[in-house]
Amino acid sequence: MAKKAPRRTAERIAQVTLALFNRFGEPNVSTTLISAELGISPGNLYYHFPSKDALVNQLFDQYEEAMLSLLDAAPDVRDVEDTWFFLHSLFEQVWNHRFLYRDLNNLLSGNRHLETHFHAVLERKTLAFRQMLESLVAVGLMRMDADNIETLSASLSVMVTYWLSYEYVRNPRQAMEPASAGLALTRGAQHVLALLTPYMADQQVQQHLQALTAAYSAPETR
Missing domain, CATH: 1.10.10.60 (Homeodomain-like)
Structure with missing residues (x-):
């Protein structure tokens, strides 16, 4: 053989x-x-x-490449469907390498490669959200000023980064199991969309967003 x-x-x-x-x-x-x-x-x-750190670094580099490639699509988000797909795809990338987020502080404190590179990913994530919001404002879908965009971009980045930590605290025995993926990803995307809804340009757009969110609604009980 x-x-x-x-x-x-x-x-x-x-x-x-x-x-x-x-x-x-x-x-x-x-x-x-x-x-x-x-x-x-x-x-x-x-x-x-x-070493185990070499494995961690290899897996992080794979995550970083996939995440940065996805974030490059942020300026092309121009409607509600694009927004949902982009956000859900972000959560999918987070889920695929969820160990990074589950033990983030511990990993950052002991791994210089992650300490420097994860910071860059976080900054790029925040920039991508800013580009997404600016694109949605440019096409008339949202109404926001520059200060709102800056603040909301950071809020979205925080939510995507720490959503799985929230899920883990809610149910530490099952939250990271593969069977929980659908619920975790959908809930995360729903909560991010809820932050966007108040800034939608008119009631019709808000209703469209709410209907899309409801269509992917997942039960809160496990």
């Missing part, structure tokens, strides 16, 4: 590690557990990733 290429092995290690980190939290997953889950020796794991 042909040996697996090193790149394939590294990709498999990253995939399995991401699943374990997302489900149990990075502090609760050891390299021994990762090796056992993969069915490989610790030495083989360390050949590809010399």
Whole structure:
């Protein structure tokens, strides 16, 4: 049997590690557990990733690339449907690498790579929300002045960044399980849209937004 290429092995290690980190939290997953889950020796794991921080950095870099690519679409948000899709897509990216948000403060305090790069992602996220709001104002969908845009951009960035922490506090045993994804993402997008509603240009637009939100409504009980 042909040996697996090193790149394939590294990709498999990253995939399995991401699943374990997302489900149990990075502090609760050891390299021994990762090796056992993969069915490989610790030495083989360390050949590809010399430390757990190296794994964390690899997974963060994947997240960063996907998130920045998505944020580039912010200036193209021009109607209610675009807004919903953009916000829901943001929450999907957060969910895909939710271990970063679950243990954010702990990770930032012990990992210089994350400390510097996550700050840049946060700033880019806030800029993207500002671009989205400016686009919606430009097409007449929203009415806001520059101060409102600046404040709301920061509020939206905070909500997206810490929404999963809120979900985790509400239900720490189930919030990060894959089965909870639909509820968590929909609720997050709904609450962000609720912040936008008061600034919609007219009642018809507000009703359209509320109807769209209701169509994706998820029950609050688990």
